[in-house]
Amino acid sequence: MKIEKIELFAIELPLKEPFIISYATYYTMPSLIVKLTLDNGVIGYGEGIADEHVTGESMYGAFEIIEKILAPRLIGMNPLHMEAIHDVMDRAILAAPTAKAALDIACYDAAAKSLNMPVYDLLGGRFHEEFPITHVLSIQEPAVMAQEALNKVEEGYRSFKLKVGAKMLEDVKRIQAVREAVGPEIAIRVDVNQGWKNSATALQALALLENCHLDWIEQPIVAHDIDGMVEIKQKTTTPVMIDEGLVGIAEMRTIIQKQAAHKVNIKLMKCGGIYKANKLAIMAEMANIECQVGSMVESSVGSAAGYHVAFSKKSMTSVELTGPLKYSEDIGNLQFEIPFIRLNGQAGLGVDVDENTLTKLTVKQSIIC
Numbered sequence: 001m002k003i004e005k006i007e008l009f010a011i012e013l014p015l016k017e018p019f020i021i022s023y024a025t026y027y028t029m030p031s032l033i034v035k036l037t038l039d040n041g042v043i044g045y046g047e048g049i050a051d052e053h054v055t056g057e058s059m060y061g062a063f064e065i066i067e068k069i070l071a072p073r074l075i076g077m078n079p080l081h082m083e084a085i086h087d088v089m090d091r092a093i094l095a096a097p098t099a100k101a102a103l104d105i106a107c108y109d110a111a112a113k114s115l116n117m118p119v120y121d122l123l124g125g126r127f128h129e130e131f132p133i134t135h136v137l138s139i140q141e142p143a144v145m146a147q148e149a150l151n152k153v154e155e156g157y158r159s160f161k162l163k164v165g166a167k168m169l170e171d172v173k174r175i176q177a178v179r180e181a182v183g184p185e186i187a188i189r190v191d192v193n194q195g196w197k198n199s200a201t202a203l204q205a206l207a208l209l210e211n212c213h214l215d216w217i218e219q220p221i222v223a224h225d226i227d228g229m230v231e232i233k234q235k236t237t238t239p240v241m242i243d244e245g246l247v248g249i250a251e252m253r254t255i256i257q258k259q260a261a262h263k264v265n266i267k268l269m270k271c272g273g274i275y276k277a278n279k280l281a282i283m284a285e286m287a288n289i290e291c292q293v294g295s296m297v298e299s300s301v302g303s304a305a306g307y308h309v310a311f312s313k314k315s316m317t318s319v320e321l322t323g324p325l326k327y328s329e330d331i332g333n334l335q336f337e338i339p340f341i342r343l344n345g346q347a348g349l350g351v352d353v354d355e356n357t358l359t360k361l362t363v364k365q366s367i368i369c
Contacts, residue, residue, distance in 0.1 A: 001078050001114055005369040006071040006103075007035040010063050011361040013299055014328045020138035022165025022195035023053050029297050029323075030059035032066065032098070033331065033358060036106035038079065044110025045332075045353050047302035048102030049269055054244055054296070055098045062099040063364065069093050070103055071368040079107035079114075082275040089272075097247070097272040104273025105305040105349075113348035119305070120343070123278050123312035130342045131310065131319045134159040134189065136295075139166055142177035149178045149186075156339045159187035159215070161320055165195020172208045179212045191218040194244055199228040206236045216263055219243040226251075229260045241265055243294060248272065252280050256287040263317075265294040268306055277309045285315035292316065297323040300332025304349040307334075311343055331358045 012028040019026040034046040048066075050057035057065075073088050085107060089100045112119045120126050135157045137145050149160050162178060164171035175190055182188075190209075196202045202220035216239040221228045223244035233240045242255055243265035255261055266280050277293070284291045293310040295303065303321040310316040319341065324330050332351040335344065344350045 001080065001111070002039045003036060003074050003077050003079060003107075004039045005037040005367065006074065008063060008066055008071065008366045008368065009033040009035070009358060009362045010059055010364040011331070011358065012363055013330070013361065015326055016328050017326070018138065019297060019326065020140070021163045022139070022193040026297070031299060031302075032059060032062055032102050033301065034066070034102045034106040036079070036103070036110050038110050038114065040114060042110050042114045044079070044106040044108070044113060044348065045301050045351070046102040046104065046106030046109065047298055047305070048098040049296040049298050049302060050098040051269070051296060055269055056095060057098045060364075062096065062102070065093060065096050065099040066102060067366045067368060070099055074103060075369060079111040082107065086272065086275055098269045101268045101273035104275055105268070105302065108274050108305070109348040116347050118343065118345055118347060119274065119308040119349055120312040123274070123309065126311050127314050128311045128316065130340045132159055133157065133322060133336060133339050133341055134161050134318070134320050136161045136320065136322060137163060137178070139163050139174070142174045145174050146177040146181035150181045153182055153186060158339055159189070161189045161191055163191055163193065165192040168196055168201050168205050171195075172205055175209055175212055175214075184213065187215050188212065189215045189218060191243070192220040194219055194222050196220045197222055198225070199231045202232050203235055206232070206238050209238070214238050216241045218265060219245060226254055226258055226260050230258050233260060233262065239263060241292070243267070246270070246280070248276060249279065249283070252283050256283065256289065261289065263290040263292060265292050266309070267294045267296060268302065268309070269296045274305055274309055278313070281309065281313045281315055285313070290315060290317045292318040293321060295321045295323055297326060299327065299330050300324045300334035300351045301349065301353065304332070304334050304351045307341060307343055308349065329357055329361065331361065
């Protein structure tokens, strides 16, 4: 079982509605799709969604890294040998987690298909049967966010993630409006995407939000300020989650040592794929820190990869991988049963890729063999 050919596609995924967070507004989502062919004829797919503010990569930059640096080195390797594959990639270039994630996911998909098993069986087997789906609310006016949340409750959703981080006092009004609209029984998580900058501002906000009974506050301050996260955790009763502040093993070690969070958001695009996400989840479990697999708004391919990690780990208590629900066109067919996600048990990622849609959405491509 060896990697024979790697095809690379840069695509633009069309969103149903603009996706608005603290530092950007997206109308389409740029994505990299890897199609990996083995010498036994099996094909695996991977995906990487870069974010200049989170992973330090752009789509076209990651494309060049895969095409010129990483993919040529993987030709001839066994896709099951993930420690060796990541060692080769890590020695070839520092960081570049999204580029590495796209190749990692494709390797797992192809290897699991070759063995006729789901990817989660390569990660310790399935632990969870289902996860609730959380609807993500983009930054809007308080009344608009409240109405959207109310509409989604009627569709069956029981939890929401609110994107905030523009101006603190306005953010407080947004959160309060949603809580008032949906009532006390619906779960609300708040993702600031570093927008409140420092611990003083974050603590002010959380004091004003005490009556909102948040599930947790996610990355309220700048990513590198781990000490600030420690202060917030010590001075509020609201559970604290780290997202952008967790990239890989080095950051996880610091978070554990400083007891900086109750929960961490593991994203395959930040850490380099399934293999390293699995390692982070094990580290977190050893420190009794709860985990979530989070989203960079991936298509069915990248979302399914994250779900396979989440479904295989006891320490995973939530997931936020709803990218496919936000697209008017998707290259894959990951199925949701609102308000739950249940994997189908098929070999590999369990996702069929529509080659016609992939071709339609492609803006640049390359073949490495």
